[in-house]
Amino acid sequence: MDKNSQEEFTQIIKFEPPLYKQRYQFVKDLVEKYKPKKVADLGCADCSLLWMLKFCSSIEVLAGLDICANVMKENMHILSPLPLDYLQPSERSLTVTLHHGSVAHKDPCMLGFDLVTCIELIEHLEEAELKKFPEVVFGFMAPSIVVISTPNSEFNPLFPRVVLFRHPDHKFEWSQAQFQSWALETARYYDYSVEFTGVGHPPTGMEKVGFCTQIGVFVRKYPQTGASVQSEKHTEAVYKTVFKAVYPSLKDEKYLQNAVIGEVMFTAQIIKHRLMSKREECEDDPERKSKFQPSMDCFTDYFGKLVVEKNMEPFVSGNEVYIPLKTIFSFPKVNRLCGSLEKLCKLIAGKVTLSSDGCAVMLNIEHENEEN
Structure with missing residues (x-):
């Protein structure tokens, strides 16, 4: 495709629903499919995804982690129970907790989760943090399912204002080949399978650039053994809990x-x-x-x-x-x-x-x- 055609696409490209909503809906659909009871969102930021997930009937424990405590504190009120929750308690139990800390550090409060989401997180990590990230998430936390989304750099030329990266805090943005290479190596090392998909379809005629947001869904091949869980029991707590809400439940x-x-x-x-x-x-x-x-x-x-x-x-x-x-x-x-x-x-x-x-x-x- 010639340069004039590409410039035409950069003027009209628009996602409906917005891309962030498509990412959240992808996670919600995954929750409805696998019905995890315990879900953690790493890099939860303004808690929007956690707020959406608290309405999923299968979830009994929700946890968020972010390096920026202020952003969480400004928005954590949306995770608090409403008066209606007390007037009409749910039949399920639900506990929501927010932690301040880095995904490069291990903390026992993050053990035992069925699903861990990392939505638009890894591109914000420094090189040293990115190296530690797989061991923390796949080795230490070892959930049944991990979802990682990240920008697809091959899509960037379709955005007229993107010069290098889509956000000034991004440390890198990977092509499809780069992301898939990293994901496959990580999955192989920690005994996970991985499937690739994405959200944000490219314009007709430019399918080769792939999805705007590329997504890897990792599924653990084998159940976590009691020995591996036991070995991590004495890990020191390093996260600071900034919010906790226990919803009224008929189990109480x-x-x-x-x-x-x-x-x-x-x-x-x-x-x-x-x-x-x-x-x-x-x-x-x-x-x-x-x-x-x-x-x-x-x-x-x-x-x-x-x-x-x-x-x-x-x-x-x-x-x-x-x-x-x-x-x-x-x-x-x-x-x-x-x-x-x-x-x-x-x-x-x-x-x-x-x-x-x-x-x-x-x-x-x-x-x-x-x-x-």
């Missing part, structure tokens, strides 16, 4: 109890309301009133099909409505939260008014009348 019994109590009372109130409505329909008809037998038959249209035993029928006695715990436990959300009737009883004990035998929730009829 405190939050689980609150959720169960709320759901039990919500379910009981619905049953009570349906029962009292049925009772009022019979109130003006003496014949229907004498035959009124409040049972779960009243609710099949409202709640769908439920397998109901005789001892699961709610009933009215005096000014109280009694809703058996077995009935409440049969509702899907209560059942899912508790797992067993025994656990349901344990979680609501002393928190919800129960019958003398502890087998039914008691609700006062007068409260129903006051609400109406």
Whole structure:
């Protein structure tokens, strides 16, 4: 292709979505495919990728590392739990931690991760740091998967304003051959396989330049042995923790109890309301009133099909409505939260008014009348 054609491309090249979003989406897609529980982002900078990943349901531990503490501190608030997280705790646990330190140094807090991401990181490393980087990430951390992205220098002529490197802090930018040579040698030495891809497609007719961002996905060939993990246990901690957030979770019994109590009372109130409505329909008809037998038959249209035993029928006695715990436990959300009737009883004990035998929730009829 001649120079005039190349200059034409430099005027029109634009990525949609923006390139950084494509990189983040690539990582998110990888998370959705492999479902790692523990993910670390090296060179996390403004925490944008960590913020996106905190919504991935498989992840229970997120960690970020960056050499610039100020950038993390300015943005770490986006990783804090919101009021809604406390009102509606997730069923999974999630802990997010940010560390200040260099990827050239080993720290035991970075052990045990399933996925490590290094998005646009290595080109910022000095030569001495780059030499130590493989041993820290692949040798010491040894996660199941490592994702490394870096600029493809062959794409640079398509950017009109790029003279040498795309960013003033870049220490180098590799061609496809240079990156693949480094990646293959690293993978071979540390027993990983590696596949190459990228984001940011070149214009039609210039496919040879490759992706704007080149990506290597490294997968560990063999499980990490207990001996290798044991040998690193006494490594000295060198990172400084600058942020930690533990999200409310239903795995924490405190939050689980609150959720169960709320759901039990919500379910009981619905049953009570349906029962009292049925009772009022019979109130003006003496014949229907004498035959009124409040049972779960009243609710099949409202709640769908439920397998109901005789001892699961709610009933009215005096000014109280009694809703058996077995009935409440049969509702899907209560059942899912508790797992067993025994656990349901344990979680609501002393928190919800129960019958003398502890087998039914008691609700006062007068409260129903006051609400109406």
